[in-house]
Amino acid sequence: MITTLTTFILPKPVTREEARSIFLSTAPKYRGVPGLLRKTYLLSEDGRTVGGVYFWNSRREAEAMYTDAWRAFVREKYDTDPTVAYFESPVVVDNVAQQILSDAAA
Known part of the structure; x- marks a missing residue:
């Protein structure tokens, strides 16, 4: 399993309400x-700063998201370039589903 962290440093700050509206438009x-x-x-x-934490099945699937087209979309939407960091996620605790997930089980 892979977790990615994307961040975008905005040219000017946004309020929580503005951010919610933007996020709902892209969700x-x-x-x-x-x-x-x-x-x-x-x-x-x-x-x-805005961004996202993404939880993926695999790095290959994550990399398929962060294309030049995705970067252009971010640039147009937020007027800034995104950064993407990849992290291995060997164990995840999911309290909603009441599960502990491990990539060894995959």
Whole structure:
């Protein structure tokens, strides 16, 4: 399993309400994406940084998301370039599903 962290440093801060509106406008784009288990949108306290935490089945599926087209979409939507960091996620605790997931079980 892979977790990615995307961040975008904004040219000007946004409020929580502005961020929520922007996030809701882009959320449907991520429904049904192959390998994407969950996405959580992020907003820094000062409103200058936004991004997302994505939980993926595999790195291959994650890399399929972060294309030049995706980067262009981010650039147009947020007027900034994104950064993407990849992390191995060998164990995940899911308190909603009441499960502990391990990539060894895959």
